[in-house]
Amino acid sequence: RKEVEQDPGPFNVPEGATVAFNCTYSNSASQSFFWYRQDCRKEPKLLMSVYSSGNEDGRFTAQLNRASQYISLLIRDSKLSDSATYLCVVYTGGFKTIFGAGTRLFVKA
Amino acid sequence: DAMVIQNPRYQVTQFGKPVTLSCSQTLNHNVMYWYQQKSSQAPKLLFHYYDKDFNNEADTPDNFQSRRPNTSFCFLDIRSPGLGDAAMYLCATSREPNQPQHFGDGTRLSIL
Numbered sequence: 001r002k003e004v005e006q007d008p009g010p011f012n013v014p015e016g017a018t019v020a021f022n023c024t025y026s027n028s029a030s031q032s033f034f035w036y037r038q039d040c041r042k043e044p045k046l047l048m049s050v051y052s053s054g055n056e057d058g059r060f061t062a063q064l065n066r067a068s069q070y071i072s073l074l075i076r077d078s079k080l081s082d083s084a085t086y087l088c089v090v091y092t093g094g095f096k097t098i099f100g101a102g103t104r105l106f107v108k109a
Numbered sequence: 110d111a112m113v114i115q116n117p118r119y120q121v122t123q124f125g126k127p128v129t130l131s132c133s134q135t136l137n138h139n140v141m142y143w144y145q146q147k148s149s150q151a152p153k154l155l156f157h158y159y160d161k162d163f164n165n166e167a168d169t170p171d172n173f174q175s176r177r178p179n180t181s182f183c184f185l186d187i188r189s190p191g192l193g194d195a196a197m198y199l200c201a202t203s204r205e206p207n208q209p210q211h212f213g214d215g216t217r218l219s220i221l
Contacts, residue, residue, distance in 0.1 A: 008149075032207045043199055043212040044152065087151070095140070095164060095206045099151040 001026055004090050006100040013107055017078045021103045023088030024070045032091035033064055033071050037084045038102065044087055047073075078107045112136050115200050115213035122190055123221050130185040130216045132200030140206055141183045143175060144199040146215075152199055158183065159206070187218075195220045 006023045013019045025033075033050035048055060050062040050071050061074040071090075075082055088100035114133045122128045134141065140159050144152035156175045157164050163175065172194070174186040187194055197217050201210040 004151075034209055041197070041217070043215045045212070046209045049209060089210075091207050095157050095159065097154070097206070097210065101149070101151045 003027060003092075004088055004098045004100040006086075006088050006103045008101060008103060010104040010106050013078055013105070015078055015080060015107055015109055017107075018074065018076050019078055019105065020072055020074045021086055021088075021105075022070050022072050023090075023100055023103075024068075025088075025090045025098075026069070027090070027092045028066075028069060030069075030090045030092045033062075034089040034091075035060075035062055035071075035073050036087040036089055036099075038087055039084050044099075047086070075105075078105075080107050080109060083107045113200060113202055113211050113213035115198075115216050117216060118214060119217050119219070121219045121221060124192065125189045128187050128190055128218065130187075130198050130200075130218070132183045132185075132213055133181050134202045134211075135181070136202055136204075136211060137180065138202035138204045138211070139180075140203045141177060142201040142203075142210065143183070143185050144201065145194075146197045146199055155185070190218070190220050192220050194218065 035047040036044040038044045085102040142157045143155045146152040200213045
């Protein structure tokens, strides 16, 4: 089992749709969680950190479920510019940060 | 303003010819990382530094070396590049290991 698993997609959604991604992690001692966005042939960029209480940034909402060991990302009112790969990132302690392989999202007009 | 700067953006080298990639940061972060990323894969950690303390991931090939002469700069040396080393090389920094990482634009390495 991979330490961080994501559905690779692609998710194909129309503009204005709501889309959600999940990411599961295997290490129950994992401490910090992040979502990054990566455009084709570009570097990953931090989208948001994920807190136990859940957090929202505009159209984006992140949730953490420690009991079931997953994090989620919800995107409301999808825009064409949201098309990208979304990477789930989990910090497990020491210097170990694990990246998921990403979920690809295509938003179509 | 770019805070993690990688040079060059694109590097073409010949099979077996040494190459050096550079990374600089203006964030004054303690930790610097080098990742290798191939198409449709997660970034793979090669090395990290906490200040001057160096850590080499267990599965990083011996062909890859790194230097951090000061807190602002870090280099990745590939001594004898093979075709399998063609990839995007990403430098990242974080203030502490548990905090978000900030990436440079990456260097795309091609091997002829």
